[in-house]
Amino acid sequence: MGEKDEKLILDIQDLKVIYKTDIETVEAVNGISLKIEKGKTLGLVGETGAGKTTTALSILRLLPQATGRILSGKICFDGEDLLTKTEDEMRAVRGNLISMVFQDPMSSLNPVYTVGQQIGEAIKLHNHDLSHEEVEGRIDEMLQLVGIMPSRKAEYPHQFSGGMKQRVVIAMALCCEPELLIADEPTTALDVTIQAQVLAMIRELRERLGTSMLMITHDLGIVAQICDEVCVMYAGKIVESGTVEDLFRGEKHHPYTVGLFDSIPNISSRATRLKPIPGLMPDPTNLPVGCEFAPRCEHCMEICKKEKPQVYSEGTHKFYCHLFDSENLKTGGSENESK
Amino acid sequence: MFKKNKVNAETLDGYVSQGKWKEIWRRYKKSKGAMIGLIMMAAMAAVLILAPLFVSYESATTQDFSLMLATPSAEHIFGNDGYGRDIFARIIYGGRTSVAIALIATVTSCIVGSMLGAVAGYFGGRTDSLIMRSLDIFMSVPDILFTMAVVYALGANFVNLIVALTLAYFTNYVRLVRSEVLTLSEQDYVEASRAGGANGLRIILSHIIPNAVGVIIVNTTLNIAKIILYEATLSFLGLGMPAPQPEWGQMLSEAREYMRNTPHLMFFPAAAIIITACSVNLVGDGLRDALDPHLKS
Amino acid sequence: MHKYVIKRILFLIPTIIGVTLIIYFVMNLTPGDPGRAILGTGVPQEAIDAYNHNLGYDLPFFQKFLNYLYNMFINHDFGISYVTKQSVFAEIWPRYMVTLKLAFIGVVISALLGIPLGIYSAVKQYSLMDTIPSLVSFFLAAVPTFVLGLVLLYFFSLKLNWLPSYGLESWKGYIMPALAISIPTAAQNFRFTKSSMLEAIRQDYVRTARAKGAPESAVIWKHVLKNALLPVITQIGMSLGMLLCGAVVAEQLFSVQGIGSLIVERITFKDEPIIIAGTILISICFTVVMLIVDIIYAFIDPRIRAKYTKARG
Numbered sequence: 038m039g040e041k042d043e044k045l046i047l048d049i050q051d052l053k054v055i056y057k058t059d060i061e062t063v064e065a066v067n068g069i070s071l072k073i074e075k076g077k078t079l080g081l082v083g084e085t086g087a088g089k090t091t092t093a094l095s096i097l098r099l100l101p102q103a104t105g106r107i108l109s110g111k112i113c114f115d116g117e118d119l120l121t122k123t124e125d126e127m128r129a130v131r132g133n134l135i136s137m138v139f140q141d142p143m144s145s146l147n148p149v150y151t152v153g154q155q156i157g158e159a160i161k162l163h164n165h166d167l168s169h170e171e172v173e174g175r176i177d178e179m180l181q182l183v184g185i186m187p188s189r190k191a192e193y194p195h196q197f198s199g200g201m202k203q204r205v206v207i208a209m210a211l212c213c214e215p216e217l218l219i220a221d222e223p224t225t226a227l228d229v230t231i232q233a234q235v236l237a238m239i240r241e242l243r244e245r246l247g248t249s250m251l252m253i254t255h256d257l258g259i260v261a262q263i264c265d266e267v268c269v270m271y272a273g274k275i276v277e278s279g280t281v282e283d284l285f286r287g288e289k290h291h292p293y294t295v296g297l298f299d300s301i302p303n304i305s306s307r308a309t310r311l312k313p314i315p316g317l318m319p320d321p322t323n324l325p326v327g328c329e330f331a332p333r334c335e336h337c338m339e340i341c342k343k344e345k346p347q348v349y350s351e352g353t354h355k356f357y358c359h360l361f362d363s364e365n366l367k368t369g370g371s372e373n374e375s376k
Numbered sequence: 377m378f379k380k381n382k383v384n385a386e387t388l389d390g391y392v393s394q395g396k397w398k399e400i401w402r403r404y405k406k407s408k409g410a411m412i413g414l415i416m417m418a419a420m421a422a423v424l425i426l427a428p429l430f431v432s433y434e435s436a437t438t439q440d441f442s443l444m445l446a447t448p449s450a451e452h453i454f455g456n457d458g459y460g461r462d463i464f465a466r467i468i469y470g471g472r473t474s475v476a477i478a479l480i481a482t483v484t485s486c487i488v489g490s491m492l493g494a495v496a497g498y499f500g501g502r503t504d505s506l507i508m509r510s511l512d513i514f515m516s517v518p519d520i521l522f523t524m525a526v527v528y529a530l531g532a533n534f535v536n537l538i539v540a541l542t543l544a545y546f547t548n549y550v551r552l553v554r555s556e557v558l559t560l561s562e563q564d565y566v567e568a569s570r571a572g573g574a575n576g577l578r579i580i581l582s583h584i585i586p587n588a589v590g591v592i593i594v595n596t597t598l599n600i601a602k603i604i605l606y607e608a609t610l611s612f613l614g615l616g617m618p619a620p621q622p623e624w625g626q627m628l629s630e631a632r633e634y635m636r637n638t639p640h641l642m643f644f645p646a647a648a649i650i651i652t653a654c655s656v657n658l659v660g661d662g663l664r665d666a667l668d669p670h671l672k673s
Numbered sequence: 674m675h676k677y678v679i680k681r682i683l684f685l686i687p688t689i690i691g692v693t694l695i696i697y698f699v700m701n702l703t704p705g706d707p708g709r710a711i712l713g714t715g716v717p718q719e720a721i722d723a724y725n726h727n728l729g730y731d732l733p734f735f736q737k738f739l740n741y742l743y744n745m746f747i748n749h750d751f752g753i754s755y756v757t758k759q760s761v762f763a764e765i766w767p768r769y770m771v772t773l774k775l776a777f778i779g780v781v782i783s784a785l786l787g788i789p790l791g792i793y794s795a796v797k798q799y800s801l802m803d804t805i806p807s808l809v810s811f812f813l814a815a816v817p818t819f820v821l822g823l824v825l826l827y828f829f830s831l832k833l834n835w836l837p838s839y840g841l842e843s844w845k846g847y848i849m850p851a852l853a854i855s856i857p858t859a860a861q862n863f864r865f866t867k868s869s870m871l872e873a874i875r876q877d878y879v880r881t882a883r884a885k886g887a888p889e890s891a892v893i894w895k896h897v898l899k900n901a902l903l904p905v906i907t908q909i910g911m912s913l914g915m916l917l918c919g920a921v922v923a924e925q926l927f928s929v930q931g932i933g934s935l936i937v938e939r940i941t942f943k944d945e946p947i948i949i950a951g952t953i954l955i956s957i958c959f960t961v962v963m964l965i966v967d968i969i970y971a972f973i974d975p976r977i978r979a980k981y982t983k984a985r986g
Contacts, residue, residue, distance in 0.1 A: 517696065
C-alpha cells in the first residue's frame with residue numbers, strides 16, 4: 038500500500054462487492070486484484086455474470102445505490118484511492134479522468150436529447166470556461182474523430198444505427214480525453230462487421246490519445262487484437278492472469294481458461310469437436326466452499342471442494358488453482374505466494 | 377448422447393416451472409403488506425361464505441321500527457338502519473352480492489378481453505386495426521357513464537350488472553394481452569415453434585398464454601378492487617340491485633339522510649368497501665412485486 | 674407533422690359517430706317509446722302512434738340513428754326531453770358547462786398535487802416523503818369518490834360548518850366537489866408519476882449521464898424528468914375521464930347542477946333523450962382532450978415527431 042507505483046494508472050486490491058436486497062445477497066466480486074499500467078490495455082474476460090461489469094461500475098462508484106455495496110478493498114487510480122473520495126470528488130473523476138463505454142448503445146443514449154447535446158453535456162461538465170462556440174467546435178471535432186458527420190449532431194439517437202450510436206457513446210467518453218477508458222463489452226450488441234469497425238476505431242483512438250484501457254469482454258478474439266494483459270474472471274474471482282502472450286502461447290492454463298479456449302471454434306483443428314464447459318456458473322448467492330470452478334472442473338480433486346486455491350505464478354503468468362500446487366512439487370519451479 | 381441431452385432439458389424445464397411458483401411464493405411471503413392483505417382477504421372470504429351460519433338473510437331485510445337507527449349493541453353489533461334493519465346482516469349479504477358480481481365480472485371481462493387481445497395481437501393487420509379502432513371508440517365513453525347507460529337500458533339485476541361491468545372493463549385486457557402477445561411473438565422460442573410448424577392457436581395456447589399469465593393475474597387482482605368500487609358507485613347512484621336486496625353503496629346512499637346524528641350508518645358500509653378494496657389491492661401489489669421483482673427495487 | 678395533426682383531427686369524426694352509435698344502440702334496448710313518455714298514459718294508442726311516426730320513431734334502427742346523427746351534427750338538436758318537454762340541448766348545455774368547469778378544476782388540482790409529489794417521492798425513494806404519500810395514495814385507491822365526498826360533507830359541512838353542503842353559488846361551493854373528484858385522481862397521478870420516474874431512473878442512459886460526471890440534480894432534472902414526464906402527459910388526459918366519472922357522483926352528492934346530476938336524476942324518470950345526449954357530450958369532451966394530448970405528445974417526443982416529419986412529410 039505504501040509505495041506508489043508511478044507506472045500504474047489503476048491498481049485494484051482485494052475488491053469485494055455484494056448486491057444486497059431484502060431477499061438475498063449476491064456475492065458479485067470476491068476479492069479481486071488487478072493492475073493496469075499507463076498506456077496499456079487490460080482485458081477482463083469471463084462469462085456473463087462473472088462480475089466484470091460490477092468491477093467496472095465499482096471503479097466509477099456507480100453501483101446501484103439501493104443494492105450494490107463495496108465491502109472491502111482499494112481502487113487506486115493514479116495513486117489515489119477512489120473509494121475514499123467524496124461524491125463531489127468522484128464527479129470530477131467520472132467522464133473526465135475515467136470514462137466508460139457501456140454494452141448496449143441502444144439504451145445508453147437519452148432518447149429525448151440530440152447526440153450533440155449529449156456530447157456537449159459531457160464537455161461542459163468538465164470544462165466550465167469553454168464558450169458556446171468552443172463547445173460546439175469540440176462536439177464537431179469529436180464526431181469527426183469517431184467518423185460521424187458533424188452535421189448529424191442535431192439528430193436524435195433513434196435516428197442512428199446501433200454501430201453509429203456506439204460511436205456517439207465513444208465520442209462522449211473520449212471528449213474530455215480521459216486517462217482511463219473502461220469499455221464494457223462495447224461491441225457485443227453490434228453486428229459482426231460493425232464490431233470490427235468499432236474495434237478498429239477504438240484501437241486507433243487509443244493509440245492516438247494514449248489512453249489506458251480496461252477492456253471488458255467475453256470474446257477472446259477481441260483480447261488477442263486489443264489487449265496487452267489479460268485477467269480471466271470466474272464467479273467474482275480472477276482465476277488466471279498474465280500477458281496476452283502468456284494466455285495465448287503459455288503452456289499451462291487454469292482449467293477454466295482451457296474450457297474457454299475449447300469453446301471457440303478453431304479453424305486449424307477443424308476435425309476436433311467443440312468442447313463446451315459442462316454445467317452452469319455457481320449461484321452467486323450461494324458460492325461453493327472450495328474453488329468456485331470445482332463443480333465444473335474435470336480435474337477436480339478433493340482439496341478443490343474444501344479449500345480456496347492460492348496464487349501460483351510463473352513470471353507474469355498467475356493461476357489460482359490447486360492443480361499447480363501438485364505440479365509445483367514436480368517441477369519445483371514457481372514459488373508459493375500466500376495472501 | 378443426443379437423447380440424454382433431451383431428457384435433461386425436459387427435467388430441467390419441469391424443475392424450473394415448478395421452482396418458479398415456489399420462488400414467487402417465497403418472494404410474496406417476504407412482503408408484510410402482501411401477507412396482511414392475503415390474511416384480510418381470507419378472513420373476509422370466510423365471513424362472506426360462512427355468513428348464513430351466523431345471520432339469516434331475513435334479518436338483513438326485516439324492518440323493525442322499534443330498532444330504528446339503534447346504535448351498536450350486543451345483539452346488533454353494527455346497530456340498525458333507518459328502517460330498523462340489522463346493519464351487520466346487511467353488510468354481510470350486501471358484500472356477498474357485491475363481491476360475487478365483482479368476481480364474476482372480472483373473470484368474464486378477463487376472458488372476453490384476453491381473447492380479443494390475443495386475436496388482435498396474433499393476427500395483426502386488418503383484424504388488429506378493426507379491433508383496436510373499435511376499442512378506441514369504446515374507451516372514449518367514460519366507464520361509469522357507460523355502465524350507467526347499460527344498466528339503465530337492460531334493467532338493474534345481477535346478470536345485467538355483470539354484463540355492464542364486463543363491457544366497461546374488458547377493454548383493459550384487450551390492450552394488455554395484445555401488447556403481451558406482440559412482445560412475446562417476437563421472442564425466439566415463439567419464432568422457433570412457428571418455424572417448427574406449430575399453428576396459430578397452438579402457439580397462443582402453449583407459448584403465449586402461459587407467459588402472459590403473470591401479467592394477467594396481477595391485473596385481474598387489481599381490477600377486482602376497481603370493479604368493487606364501481607359496483608358500489610352504481611348502487612350508490614341507485615343503479616344497483618333492486619330493493620330490498622342490500623348493497624354497500626345503496627346503504628351509504630340511505631345513510632346520507634341520517635348523517636348528522638347517526639354517522640355509524642355511514643361508517644360500517646364505507647369501512648367494508650375500503651377494507652375489501654384495500655386487501656385486494658395489497659394482494660395485487662404483492663403479486664406484482666413477487667412476479668416481477670425488478671419493478672420493486 | 675401537420676399531416677399527422679390533420680389525420681388525428683379527422684379521426685375524431687368516426688370516433689364521435691362510433692360513440693354515438695354505441696350509446697344510441699344501448700339506449701334503444703330499453704322498452705318504451707317517446708310518444709307514450711311525452712304524451713302520458715291517458716292518451717289513446719292512435720295518438721301515440723301518430724306522434725311516434727311524426728318523430729320517425731317507427732323507422733328501422735339505422736335510419737333512426739342516421740336521423741339522430743344528422744340532427745346532432747347539423748342542428749345541435751338532441752330531441753325533446755320526456756320530462757320537461759323542452760329542447761334537450763337548451764336544457765343540457767348550461768349544465769354541461771358546469772361539469773366541464775368542475776372537471777377542469779379537477780384536472781388542475783390533481784395534476785398539481787399528484788405530479789410534484791410523485792417526482793419527489795421517486796427521487797427520495799424509501800424516505801418518509803416517499804412512504805407517507807405512497808401509503809396515503811394506496812389507501813385512496815380503495816376509497817370510492819362518493820365515500821370521500823360523504824366524509825368531506827360530514828366534517829366540513831355538518832361538523833365544522835365551514836363549507837356549504839350544496840350548490841355552486843360562491844367559490845366555497847366548488848371546494849368540496851372539486852376536492853372529492855381530484856383527490857382520488859391526484860392519488861392516481863401520484864402513483865403513475867412515481868412509477869414512471871422510477872422506470873426512467875433505472876434506464877441505462879441515466880447511468881451514462883452519471884458516468885459523464887453529471888451531478889445528481891442534473892441527472893434527475895435533465896435526464897430522468899423529461900423522459901418520465903412524457904407518459905405523464907397522457908396520464909393527465911386519461912385522468913379527465915376519471916374526473917368526469919367522479920363529477921357524475923360528486924354533482925349528485927353536492928347537488929351541483931351539472932350534467933352528471935342531470936343524467937342520474939333523469940334515469941329515474943326514464944328521460945332517454947337527456948341520458949343519451951349527456952353521455953354523448955361527456956364522451957365528446959373526453960375524446961377531444963385525448964386528441965389534444967396525443968398531438969401535444971407528438972410535438973414533444975422526438976421519436977414520434979421524427980417519425981411523422983420524416984415518413985409522412
